[in-house]
Amino acid sequence: MAKTSLDKKFDRIRDLEEAGKLKSSSGSRALRKLLSNRLAVVGIAIFLVILLSSIFAPLITSHDPQKIDLRSMLQSPSWEHIFGTDRTGRDVFARILYGGRVSILVGLGSALVSASFGVAIGCYSGYRGGWIDTIALRVSEIFMSFPQIILVLLLVSIVGQSLFNLIVIFVISGWGAMYRLARARMLSLREEEYVQALQSFGVSTFKICYKHILPNALGPIMVNVTLTTAMFILAEAGLSFLGLGVPLSIPTWGNILNVAQDLRVLQNNWWMWLPVGAVISLFVLSVNFIGDGLRDSTDPTLQG
Amino acid sequence: MSQQTALSVKDLKTYFYTNKRCNKAVNGVSFDIKKGSTLCIVGESGCGKSVTASTIMQLLPRLSRIEEGSITYNSDAGEIAIHELERDGAEMKRIRGSEIAMIFQDPMTALNPVYTIGFQIAESLQYHTDLNKSQIRARTIELLANMGIPSPEQRVDEYPHHYSGGMRQRAMIAMAMSCNPKILIADEPTTALDVTIQAQIFELMEKLKTENDTAIMLITHDMGVVAELADDVAVMYMGNIVEAGTVDDVLRRPRHPYTKALLESIPVLGRGRSQDIKSIRGATPDPYDRPKGCQFAPRCDFATDACNQMPAEEQLSDTHRVMCWQHEELKQNA
């Protein structure tokens, strides 16, 4: 039989094993698996680059994202303006950097807040059961039967556009999924024997719930936080692109893209929308890579 | 190979390569299974007994392979070297199900939940026999009836979740026996079942053995099962067969400390509460961090300096063999 590449790999591992060179590695298994996942590492790198350059934007560019300069309108990319300027002469690169601050804040912030709400309610109601659980479940069902963007737009039309409103709206539309996840984990975990042991020791419900069970459900919750962050960043971009998200005066990734609704800009001034679209895609991609890596590393049934 | 041998395994080694490590799950195992008799393979979990079974059927996961050794199957048409066959090749596929069949530990998960029991039994018949549709159906019902399933005409069209655990295992056996295999490999077939159901399943297997001359390889960790069903016994520890022989050889005159310890660790009915039950001290070693010589030495009461070397296999009689430096010691001790 011809040796396949798999066979050769096996031979190599066996030789190393017999030479006693392979050791059981110590440290966190999950972390090790995450770092051995090439896509996750790439994701973490891209994520950090974009995040840090947004935070330290003033160190990277000297342009003011809001400064209107009518003498340098609609300039194509140059050394002075890496991604050119927009219709009022604002530096697009600076706007992308500063816009990242708001977009990431909206995405990550909304995801974390909705996760806290969803998990807090889900853990307690899932563990206690009874009428609290029924009510919470029904309420979440009501919110989840709206298509997300419809619910968000509906709320925007009622409460009006502002950065704070948008985060609140995202939390309202996003807590349900988190709640469901936390509740489902809780329902299975509360049947475990260690929980029954704690109960028989008379440990308080509150303590069992948040101190003893919750940590065991954190893996899937973390995965979901990353995926929700990605979702909210996309949602912010979509809403602002439509002119219905963050008020246009604040630079965000979506607001920068807003100009591309104009076909002339779309065709002639690619630098005004293509780079920012690419940045959004890259950032969301990196978050998704991290989320997937986390999922694989926290799932003990996967080997490889 | 004598005509009486159905399957002969010689110095078989199967290694696993998961998580970038090499686990020598089966590390040089030899045994024969005779027609119309039962070979029991006993051992703690993780000793390689299930892997041995999977290797014979070539049902190994992707990240594993047969390193050395031979598996020879004595078919009606002559000897077949299974270890040389392609893992999922046509010949291997032909042998699986029709010549060598297998039943698994948990009948709850081993049956596909979305197909009827009848469909799943009929599948084997469809691929291994020339029967037409109505013959297949008749045969399926007959098989279920033979396994003692009540009103098989209706039961054949029911789904696994309509069956109780014991009935599912019967259905599994019906499936395995559908093409009259020469060898039946049963991997802990009753571990997931009630004790009363266990007895029924074993009775069924006993019947199959005597009526069809089937060779049975039964994997278990239960010495009671061995005493009841086995003709031959092989005791496995950490990928080796440490002691093998007829059921009398091994159960009455154990010559390996591990076998002896296993036998002493089970309570015997009728001896009352005062009986001396010994557990085996320590735990099975990490397969990636094995002891140097005899794998059992760190847990063994008889261990000496000699045990830092791997003992060779020693033939004590025609049937009885053991892998231990101290087997003479145990003879006097017994």
Added chain:
Amino acid sequence: MLTFIVRRLLITLPMMLVISFLVYLGLELTPGDAVSHMIDPEVANEVTPEQLAQLRAAYGLDKSFIERYGIWLVNIVQGNFGHSLSGGVSISAIVLDRLPATLELSVFALLFSTLIGCVLGTISALRRGSATDSTLTVVGMLGVSIPEFFFGLVAILIFALHLNWLPVGGRLMPGDESFIDHLPNIILPGIVLSLMMTAGVMRYSRSAMLDSLSREFIRTARSKGLPEWRINLVHGFRVALTPVVVLIGFRLPTLIGGSVIIEEVFQWPGVGSEFIEAVRGSDYPLVMSIALMSVFAVLMASLIVDVLTALIDPRVRLG
């Protein structure tokens, strides 16, 4: 089966009631009422409070909140959603006029993404670890990461503006009558919407398939000596199908959501772009009605999904 559907409907109805109540509440909370919108601001000063009260009474606005909700609900059940604020056109008429365009786009995307997504996901799972698998995984990841409207913009730039192969947007050109005539118009929005959803279906069917292939019954099937295609498709895929159907059902809201933005990008005259116009113009009755209808669509979709799951998976077949 029928009892199953009826029971499912009985669970859905109270949900619809509660949601309709909330929507009506929202409508009440928004500034102005039907009468104040009817009166031209130019003449607003000349209208006496008595006249206003008369008008309100004529429209039943003087009744209590619960009564008004009841009347509104009865109207809706009869298909009367009231009138839009801009132009006073009947909302049912607006939606009915726009619905075919939306359905056309959604059905196209749903069929395309389900078919392609399942096939690619299954291939990816069967070739786990191969170059094909890694490529598909990364492509799928890109698919769920790129904002769909951005993807749409790039598609317009390349295929409509530069290559001039396809129209920039719109659905029917003047004079276009048959389906063939507007086929070029649906290709871009249809493909863009589908590709985004295909990525999701593909990723999910891959993991469902991997999960199914790791189950014990696969080993049983293999131990019976069945051919590989039968093990993978008849046993593996069939079991993976249930979660995939459930997922596609859950993704329907996303599809509706996605179509809102895609319709806007491609100026596709569907319900979605109408909805955005309504939100922009603060046309509350129209916004609420469309939202309510979308919820109805989602609930119906999940009902259909449940029925489908019951058909596919014998374990959930309820009496």
